[in-house]
Amino acid sequence: MKNLQVQLPGLDLKNPIMPASGCFGFGREFANLYDLNELGAIMIKATTLESRFGNETPRVAETEAGMLNAIGLQNPGLEGVLRNELPFLEKYQSPIIANVAGSTVEDYEIVAREISQANNVHALELNISCPNVKEGGIAFGTNPLIAAKLTERVKKVSSVPVYVKLSPNVANIVEMASAVEEAGADGLTMINTLIGMRIDVKSAQPIIANKTGGLSGPAIKPVAIRMIYEVSQHVSIPIIGMGGIMNAEDVIEFLMAGASAVAVGTANFVNPFVCPTIIKELPEWMDKLDVNEISELVGRSWKNEQTINRSPRLSVK
Amino acid sequence: MKNLQVQLPGLDLKNPIMPASGCFGFGREFANLYDLNELGAIMIKATTLESRFGNETPRVAETEAGMLNAIGLQNPGLEGVLRNELPFLEKYQSPIIANVAGSTVEDYEIVAREISQANNVHALELNISCPNVKEGGIAFGTNPLIAAKLTERVKKVSSVPVYVKLSPNVANIVEMASAVEEAGADGLTMINTLIGMRIDVKSAQPIIANKTGGLSGPAIKPVAIRMIYEVSQHVSIPIIGMGGIMNAEDVIEFLMAGASAVAVGTANFVNPFVCPTIIKELPEWMDKLDVNEISELVGRSWKNEQTINRSPRLSVK
Amino acid sequence: MIKKEWMEVQSISKIAKQIYEIELQGDLVKEIKAPGQFVHVKVGNGFSPLLRRPISICDFDQEASTMKLLFRSEGKGTKLLSEVKKGSKIDVLGPLGNGFSLETLNEGDTALIVGGGIGVPPLYGLARRLVERGVNVVVVLGFATEEVVFYEDKFKELGDTIVTTVDGTYGEKGFVTDGIRKNDWHYDAIFACGPTQMLKALTSKYPDERGYLSLEERMGCGIGACFACVCRAEEGYRKVCSDGPVFPIGEVIL
Amino acid sequence: MIKKEWMEVQSISKIAKQIYEIELQGDLVKEIKAPGQFVHVKVGNGFSPLLRRPISICDFDQEASTMKLLFRSEGKGTKLLSEVKKGSKIDVLGPLGNGFSLETLNEGDTALIVGGGIGVPPLYGLARRLVERGVNVVVVLGFATEEVVFYEDKFKELGDTIVTTVDGTYGEKGFVTDGIRKNDWHYDAIFACGPTQMLKALTSKYPDERGYLSLEERMGCGIGACFACVCRAEEGYRKVCSDGPVFPIGEVIL
Numbered sequence A, B: 001m002k003n004l005q006v007q008l009p010g011l012d013l014k015n016p017i018m019p020a021s022g023c024f025g026f027g028r029e030f031a032n033l034y035d036l037n038e039l040g041a042i043m044i045k046a047t048t049l050e051s052r053f054g055n056e057t058p059r060v061a062e063t064e065a066g067m068l069n070a071i072g073l074q075n076p077g078l079e080g081v082l083r084n085e086l087p088f089l090e091k092y093q094s095p096i097i098a099n100v101a102g103s104t105v106e107d108y109e110i111v112a113r114e115i116s117q118a119n120n121v122h123a124l125e126l127n128i129s130c131p132n133v134k135e136g137g138i139a140f141g142t143n144p145l146i147a148a149k150l151t152e153r154v155k156k157v158s159s160v161p162v163y164v165k166l167s168p169n170v171a172n173i174v175e176m177a178s179a180v181e182e183a184g185a186d187g188l189t190m191i192n193t194l195i196g197m198r199i200d201v202k203s204a205q206p207i208i209a210n211k212t213g214g215l216s217g218p219a220i221k222p223v224a225i226r227m228i229y230e231v232s233q234h235v236s237i238p239i240i241g242m243g244g245i246m247n248a249e250d251v252i253e254f255l256m257a258g259a260s261a262v263a264v265g266t267a268n269f270v271n272p273f274v275c276p277t278i279i280k281e282l283p284e285w286m287d288k289l290d291v292n293e294i295s296e297l298v299g300r301s302w303k304n305e306q307t308i309n310r311s312p313r314l315s316v317k
Numbered sequence C, D: 001m002i003k004k005e006w007m008e009v010q011s012i013s014k015i016a017k018q019i020y021e022i023e024l025q026g027d028l029v030k031e032i033k034a035p036g037q038f039v040h041v042k043v044g045n046g047f048s049p050l051l052r053r054p055i056s057i058c059d060f061d062q063e064a065s066t067m068k069l070l071f072r073s074e075g076k077g078t079k080l081l082s083e084v085k086k087g088s089k090i091d092v093l094g095p096l097g098n099g100f101s102l103e104t105l106n107e108g109d110t111a112l113i114v115g116g117g118i119g120v121p122p123l124y125g126l127a128r129r130l131v132e133r134g135v136n137v138v139v140v141l142g143f144a145t146e147e148v149v150f151y152e153d154k155f156k157e158l159g160d161t162i163v164t165t166v167d168g169t170y171g172e173k174g175f176v177t178d179g180i181r182k183n184d185w186h187y188d189a190i191f192a193c194g195p196t197q198m199l200k201a202l203t204s205k206y207p208d209e210r211g212y213l214s215l216e217e218r219m220g221c222g223i224g225a226c227f228a229c230v231c232r233a234e235e236g237y238r239k240v241c242s243d244g245p246v247f248p249i250g251e252v253i254l
């Protein structure tokens, strides 16, 4: 028997697969398609203090092996989520990770404090990296001092472990990761989307009403893998990896890069059954790679390397 | 007759298409395939003070709609380029843009001074954004103060206009662009590659010997378009755009985003005849879009927008 | 129930310039509830094109488990779709969304059916079912130009049908609203699908009508989870993919 | 002259587990100079897979303008290539690189030909041409296991041929070097193509031999412009795509 279990702060995962925030709503639609109990966890859509309509449409555009989105954090607001969305998910055992967003530190604090007290919320994901809102969002995610400050404040008020979601739109991802680790983050989730744009050449207008949007999907996978590879060697908190995962092989690549678990975003649009499919396929991959515990794969790319580097040194003695 | 001409500092281009640095060597190989005089200009491979072997192999890996490379600036060094490479290109009229790289400011200065005096070098492209070398390279490209300083120093010694090549691996591309503009840059070229990585799941090793590499090709086009769109509205120096251009439609998208000319990189590997093919197809596109001067398209995406935004304000008066 | 199924291509043919008719067979058809629902089609293997393409169900036969889609080959995805071969299988997700409500009208009532361009297809399945219920249909189909006109004859079998073309190369010159104005039809409800401009013109000229509009919006998931396709409603918002694509006139703001 | 041509697929067939033989026709064949050259094949339309795949020319017929490629369906690109249909066209760039020099040997000389796995194909065209020149060939082909053995009979028509398999399921058990050792052949030059490990073993066991090795390296352009495929040489470096893929033994450092 292959063991898919993963233990992370606040999260007892029966497998390392969860849908990524914003790509799964609050679970209702997918609950009609398969049993959500199959999932390792569920990352729900960003919750802000007040309800938001989000950006004008079009909100999505296709790119080569990727897509742009600028939803603009549409959500029913803290109250709506607490009253209508989280209770619906109570009938499932999969732990919920609540994605928290805001325009001010105070917003983040209130949402974090309240939502972390919900029965079925086992961890928070601090969204300091949304590229699609005018205020807050990405500013928090590109400045290590601001990110650390926010993390510290949120940690104080949260009743559950706090994962900070990193933006890839930075020059030095290790600096960002280390800053929030020092500020008390229990884990990292990475990466959010790259900022991108497409112009319709017929109209000479950006396709997306918000003009720029967040680039996700297979196109960004190499950036995600690189960042996770670098960060996982520099921090001691776990990483939930994401960015272009489409199948079980991609999951293995993320684990080997250094992620302890993964989230699947855009792929849910291509195939809404992708998460259970991946979960079913993982044991086969473990078999091929000759491991019994999925956690053995975590960081294998750089662990191998160190072994290789170390041996000549040892033999010098 | 459609007019494809573009006037840029130091560069009198008969059309806005040129091969990107590092994807065309020093032109010899492509000279066997077509007449290099068809090209608007030629960006030659990075030149460093000393000759370099570059990184170990494998140096390239494929990704979804993209590729990673970590060549490591292999080149015959300043002397080799001056003696063997530039003279070969003298028989062509297309202006040469020399890509200059180094590990120290002094390296850059020497190479810039010497190579800018070559007969057929009409402009320099300051490569402050190579992600694949241990020293120099990207450090210069992610810190606006260092980038500005380097630009200033190189401007002092160069006999031809200096274009600074920007790295997309930054949080604030406008800040970088403005810094080098203020420091005297005559133009910008953007974008260089995003840093990425792929792991071979069978061996659990990074595919590229250098581990990380630069991501290029269609996958990064939305990032390039976004950055050019933002930067072109904030600086008054021209931009040569690049990043994932595969065909004439992509060129139009770059021009509309705000580039004055474009460079084609990875596409040369997919189809070595891509540059002349694009040049041939541009007039058709201009016809469809009903323009006679290619330069009319430059920045059209945001020029349109401003018109729309301005009219209500005007009517308020 | 929404299914994801590899459906078999029974036939594919070009019926007008850039317009293709494709017939698919599979169990998914059994799940269709009403004309106006759509499917989300994945074309090509691999991740480019990445997203599914929403295409309306034009008509369906639940006994034979077949359905027809009509689409315009325009961009990358639909171009690839136009190249699929008879006998091959394509990846279809559906049925999605809510279709037209047939119960609005009773035997003897008259429905005005208004279709614009590639908005015409779902109206055919609707018209057929209305006629089956004993409802009379009168039809106005608007196209850009003669070359892209399709399904006129099929609608004529069901009721009075006029065609308008913007350039006047076929039928009456003008927009569908011109076509409606010229004919002094009596009708009990409007059913319309087409470009937003057309729907806007229609509802502003006939603001007090009962009826249904089918909307288009760029989509991500197609099932209501991603909030890509929202439109503003008189109260709050609606998701075109799961609350629509068919809405009662007046429910959403165009 | 390097050409980029849409070549027509004359035939395609599976000849061993995961191993395919494809025959292509086109003018490009006229440009082939020597066995050992390769072509760069674009598979799929669109940009995924993005890069061309280097495949050796196995054999060619300049009168008929046809050439054969043998390839292993392994990753994304070669899998797609294995699905192309007879009569369709594929985008080929070539001929590329420098092949084996036939002039090294004269009538009556003997060539030892050593191929490993998917390194075998270019050696077949070479062997045929050597035999045409009156050169004797003796051949050792190494494979992983029985299921992936191919072209043994074809080589047998040309000269003494033995097959080794790593797991001993076919022919002699062991590596090609074991095969060579057991047979006490006299030969004047070695021609080898296969995994770097094999080439290394070969040149370290037979360091003083004359001959040629064909190398593999991941490629970008395939024409010498991008410096993706360099290897270190005794002096300086060489590009596998344009200086090779065939090098005289001793010229490059393995």
Ligand SMILES: Cc1cc2nc3c(=O)[nH]c(=O)nc-3n(C[C@H](O)[C@H](O)[C@H](O)COP(=O)(O)OP(=O)(O)OC[C@H]3O[C@@H](n4cnc5c(N)ncnc54)[C@H](O)[C@@H]3O)c2cc1C
Pocket: A061, A062, C038, C051, C052, C053, C054, C055, C056, C057, C070, C071, C072, C073, C074, C075, C076, C077, C078, C079, C118, C121, C122, C215, C216, C217, C218, C219, C245
């Ligand atoms: C509910 C619904 C029903 C539809 N029914 C039909 C139909 O029956 N027949 C038909 O021909 N077309 C129909 N369309 C429009 C059809 O979805 C688009 O023409 C198609 O997605 C364009 O894809 P492409 O590959 O040609 O273009 P591309 O430009 O390659 O598309 C790029 C992206 O933009 C999206 N997109 C582009 N145009 C549209 C559009 N008009 N609406 C929604 N998304 C778009 C694509 O889905 C894709 O994600 C329908 C759209 C919706 C929302």
Ligand SMILES: Cc1cc2nc3c(=O)[nH]c(=O)nc-3n(C[C@H](O)[C@H](O)[C@H](O)COP(=O)(O)OP(=O)(O)OC[C@H]3O[C@@H](n4cnc5c(N)ncnc54)[C@H](O)[C@@H]3O)c2cc1C
Pocket: B061, B062, D038, D051, D052, D053, D054, D055, D056, D057, D070, D071, D072, D073, D074, D075, D076, D077, D078, D079, D118, D121, D122, D215, D216, D217, D218, D219, D245
């Ligand atoms: C000069 C030369 C001649 C060759 N001749 C043959 C031949 O006759 N028959 C045959 O089956 N194979 C041959 N190969 C190897 C063949 O190029 C690879 O097996 C093929 O590119 C793998 O592509 P893929 O789509 O299966 O794998 P993927 O994993 O999808 O490939 C991803 C990328 O890596 C590259 N790559 C992966 N493996 C190799 C490799 N071993 N060598 C070079 N690039 C690689 C691919 O070209 C592509 O760019 C040759 C290679 C070279 C360099």
Ligand SMILES: Cc1cc2nc3c(=O)[nH]c(=O)nc-3n(C[C@H](O)[C@H](O)[C@H](O)COP(=O)(O)O)c2cc1C
Pocket: A020, A021, A022, A023, A045, A046, A069, A071, A073, A099, A127, A130, A165, A191, A192, A193, A215, A216, A217, A218, A220, A242, A243, A244, A245, A263, A264, A265, A266, A267, C220, C226
């Ligand atoms: C339509 C869409 C909406 C998203 N909304 C959110 C969000 O609300 N909060 C958040 O943290 N990330 C959001 N993301 C980012 C994803 O969670 C994920 O980090 C990113 O898309 C990369 O993963 P992928 O390539 O698998 O999609 C969204 C992504 C998409 C495509």
Ligand SMILES: Cc1cc2nc3c(=O)[nH]c(=O)nc-3n(C[C@H](O)[C@H](O)[C@H](O)COP(=O)(O)O)c2cc1C
Pocket: B020, B021, B022, B023, B045, B046, B069, B071, B073, B099, B127, B130, B165, B191, B192, B193, B214, B215, B216, B217, B218, B220, B242, B243, B244, B245, B263, B264, B265, B266, B267, D220, D226
């Ligand atoms: C193989 C390869 C080598 C490159 N070498 C250089 C280089 O020497 N100097 C440089 O400034 N950019 C170099 N680049 C970056 C390109 O010039 C270009 O900025 C980038 O690839 C994006 O364009 P593309 O997507 O069209 O390839 C290289 C890119 C590739 C793929």
Ligand code: FES
Pocket: C218, C219, C220, C221, C222, C223, C224, C225, C226, C227, C228, C229, C230, C239, C240, C241, C242
């Ligand atoms: S397309 Fe995702 S909610 Fe409608």
Ligand code: FES
Pocket: D218, D219, D220, D221, D222, D223, D224, D225, D226, D227, D228, D229, D230, D239, D240, D241, D242
């Ligand atoms: S593959 Fe580009 S130089 Fe050899």
